[in-house]
Amino acid sequence: MSKNAVVIYSGGMDSYTVLHRALSEGYTVHALSFHYGQRHAKELDVAADVCQTLGVTHKIVDIRAIHQLIGHSALTDDTQAMPRADYAEDNMQATVVPNRNMILLSLAIGHAVNIGANVCFYGAHGGDHAIYPDCRPEFVERMNAVAGIANYEPVEIRAPYLHASKGEILADGLALGLDYANSWTCYLGQSLACGECGSCRERLAAFAEHGLTDPLPYAQGGLDV
Amino acid sequence: MSKNAVVIYSGGMDSYTVLHRALSEGYTVHALSFHYGQRHAKELDVAADVCQTLGVTHKIVDIRAIHQLIGHSALTDDTQAMPRADYAEDNMQATVVPNRNMILLSLAIGHAVNIGANVCFYGAHGGDHAIYPDCRPEFVERMNAVAGIANYEPVEIRAPYLHASKGEILADGLALGLDYANSWTCYLGQSLACGECGSCRERLAAFAEHGLTDPLPYAQGGLDV
Numbered sequence: 001m002s003k004n005a006v007v008i009y010s011g012g013m014d015s016y017t018v019l020h021r022a023l024s025e026g027y028t029v030h031a032l033s034f035h036y037g038q039r040h041a042k043e044l045d046v047a048a049d050v051c052q053t054l055g056v057t058h059k060i061v062d063i064r065a066i067h068q069l070i071g072h073s074a075l076t077d078d079t080q081a082m083p084r085a086d087y088a089e090d091n092m093q094a095t096v097v098p099n100r101n102m103i104l105l106s107l108a109i110g111h112a113v114n115i116g117a118n119v120c121f122y123g124a125h126g127g128d129h130a131i132y133p134d135c136r137p138e139f140v141e142r143m144n145a146v147a148g149i150a151n152y153e154p155v156e157i158r159a160p161y162l163h164a165s166k167g168e169i170l171a172d173g174l175a176l177g178l179d180y181a182n183s184w185t186c187y188l189g190q191s192l193a194c195g196e197c198g199s200c201r202e203r204l205a206a207f208a209e210h211g212l213t214d215p216l217p218y219a220q221g222g223l224d225v
Numbered sequence: 226m227s228k229n230a231v232v233i234y235s236g237g238m239d240s241y242t243v244l245h246r247a248l249s250e251g252y253t254v255h256a257l258s259f260h261y262g263q264r265h266a267k268e269l270d271v272a273a274d275v276c277q278t279l280g281v282t283h284k285i286v287d288i289r290a291i292h293q294l295i296g297h298s299a300l301t302d303d304t305q306a307m308p309r310a311d312y313a314e315d316n317m318q319a320t321v322v323p324n325r326n327m328i329l330l331s332l333a334i335g336h337a338v339n340i341g342a343n344v345c346f347y348g349a350h351g352g353d354h355a356i357y358p359d360c361r362p363e364f365v366e367r368m369n370a371v372a373g374i375a376n377y378e379p380v381e382i383r384a385p386y387l388h389a390s391k392g393e394i395l396a397d398g399l400a401l402g403l404d405y406a407n408s409w410t411c412y413l414g415q416s417l418a419c420g421e422c423g424s425c426r427e428r429l430a431a432f433a434e435h436g437l438t439d440p441l442p443y444a445q446g447g448l449d450v
Contacts, residue, residue, distance in 0.1 A: 032294070061294060065287045069257070069336040099335035102375050106331040110324035111294040134375045142371035149367065150327050150359045 004117035006108045007031050009051070009058075011043030013203060014123035014161060016050065016183040017173040021160050022121050023054070024176060030115060031058045032108055036097065037067040043184040050182050061107065070098045101134035105143055105157060113151045120147075125161040125169055127202060137162055166206040174210070181215040192219040229342035231333045232256050234276070234283075236268030238428060239348035239386060241275065241408040242398040246385050247346050248279070249401060255340060256283045257333055261322070262292040268409040275407050286332065295323045326359035330368055330382060338376045345372075350386040350394055352427060362387055391431040399435070406440040417444040 005027035009015045022029050033047045044060055051058035101124070108120045124135040133139060140159050148154040161169045173180065185203045186193035193200050195218040207214045230252035234240045247254050258272045269285055276283035326349070333345045349360040358364060365384050373379040386394045398405065410428045411418035418425050420443040432439045 059293060062290045063288065065290065066332055066335070068284060069286060069332055070339050097335075098338035099331055099376055102331040102371065103328075103335055106324055106327040107291055107294055110291070110322075110328055113323035114295050133377060136374070139371065139375055142367070142374065146327065146364065146367035146371055149361075150364055151324055152358060 004028050004030060004112075004115060005119040005121055006112045006115075006117050008104055008108050008120065008122040009033055009047050010123070011045075011047035011050070011184045012123070012199075013173070013180055013183040013185055013206075014125050014166075014169055016180070017169050017176070017178065018121050018123045018160060019050070019054075019056070020173065020176050020178055023056075027119070029056050030111070030117060031056050032111060033058065033060045034104055034107070035060055035062045035064060036100070036104075037064045038189070042186075042189040046182065046184040059111075063103075063107070066103070070100075070103075099134065101132070101139070102143065105147075109147050109150065109155045109157075112155045113153060116153075117155070118153060119156050119158055121158050121160065123161060124159040125166065126164050127166045166202055167209040170206045170210060174212075179215065183216075185216075190219065192217055194219055229253050229255060229337075229340060230344040230346055231337045231340075231342050233329055233333050233345065233347040234258055234272055235348070236270075236272035236275070236409045237348070237424075238398070238405055238408040238410055238431075239350050239391075239394055241405070242394050242401070242403065243346050243348045243385060244275070244279075244281070245398065245401050245403055248281075252344070254281050255336070255342060256281050257336060258283065258285045259329055259332070260285055260287045260289060261325070261329075262289045263414070267411075267414040271407065271409040284336075288328075288332070291328070295325075295328075324359065326357070326364070327368065330372075334372050334375065334380045334382075337380045338378060341378075342380070343378060344381050344383055346383050346385065348386060349384040350391065351389050352391045391427055392434040395431045395435060404440065408441075410441075415444065417442055419444055 003026060005022050007015070007019050007022050007029050009019050009031040010033060019029060019031060031047070031051050033044050035041060035044055048058060048060065101122070105120065105122065108122070112118065112120050124140060140157060140162055144157045147157055185199050187197045187199045188194045193216055195204065204214055228251060230247050232240070232244050232247050232254050234244050234256040235258060244254060244256060256272070256276050258269050260266060260269055273283060273285065326347070330345065330347065337343065337345050349365060365382060365387055369382045372382055410424050412422040412424045413419045418441055420429065429439055
């Protein structure tokens with residue numbers, strides 16, 4: 001049985017934790033980051049630095065050519081306003097990239113088949129359920145059903161934090177000894193995190209939940225949560 | 226209910242027939258072709274010509290960047306020998322591109338969501354079942370299960386020739402009045418079809434089954450079937 005695993009690693013705190021979870025389970029990790037035209041491409045630099053430090057194989061795959069297919073999200077279109085509000089359904093629908101996780105998982109599964117890995121990890125988590133249909137448990141379950149038969153070798157999709165809140169992921173990562181200064185969350189991708197987009201707010205709330213201060217510097221000095 | 230449909234259209238005879246099947250059912254077709262590093266990129270030129278003549282919206286999406294993820298197929302790697310033999314499992318495993326149809330369908334579904342189409346057509350057919358796991362009925366069934374819930378709007382995957390042989394697809398296309406000189410099948414992608422690769426042999430056999438001569442010129446004068 002192979003101990004190779006593909007990890008979809010964006011550079012954000014969820015997939016940063018997933019990456020270390022896979023390593024702690026003894027997998028030889030092949031990390032994949034995707035440049036799909038996101039405005040916060042800074043997360044890709046953070047991902048590259050982390051993998052280099054860890055000695056983890058890392059590929060950044062430029063799939064911006066697909067932008068012509070799935071445009072029209074505030075995450076990829078800088079002519080659209082980024083919602084500066086809580087990470088709740090009404091505010092965040094503007095950040096939906098059509099079918100994003102199926103696209104990224106299908107590429108990760110293809111890579112897994114190619115290198116002889118039988119597991120793909122990704123960072124879907126409980127907090128995203130209401131907002132992104134492709135982060136829900138039934139999505140993961142059905143993707144697993146098809147990933148099991150789409151190639152000669154079955155591939156298993158694992159989303160270890162599928163039922164966890166952001167705060168619970170953080171708690172797990174802190175227990176693993178992780179330094180979250182090595183993760184990037186802000187959707188805007190400026191030199192400092194904005195502290196105001198839904199993604200920053202959710203991150204700050206997770207630290208506040210544990211009575212901790214986020215080690216990342218913020219342009220606005222953080223959010224008063 | 227939208228009458229827009231996305232059709233994955235490679236330029237080959239199966240998807241050429243699917244394209245016309247969708248048109249004949251009254252859909253406004255948005256055709257997608259993918260340049261994924263296939264050696265037979267000539268089929269993309271054929272696809273562009275056909276869509277221009279039909280006045281069908283057509284995008285060619287260059288996804289060669291994913292080659293670094295799913296390399297190692299005789300279809301995409303010109304250092305590998307192309308099997309020159311019948312289109313049977315032993316010969317054709319070299320032409321498997323890992324997870325190809327899940328990748329292409331996930332992109333097509335994303336595009337469907339983006340343009341407000343609720344159907345994606347693709348040309349899986351009965352003859353491919355034994356060879357390509359992602360052309361089998363259970364694959365289509367499970368992809369449909371996930372395509373129904375991966376986005377706010379469900380998308381249906383339709384593979385009208387899933388249970389048809391190549392000969393049956395040809396018969397349907399001939400009944401629609403199609404001219405198969407406007408399709409490209411050969412895996413080698415030279416100026417004339419080789420007549421010897423598994424894909425050419427299968428095509429020629431379909432014409433022979435109907436007592437017809439393929440209108441496409443062949444480098445070798447065709448195969449004696």
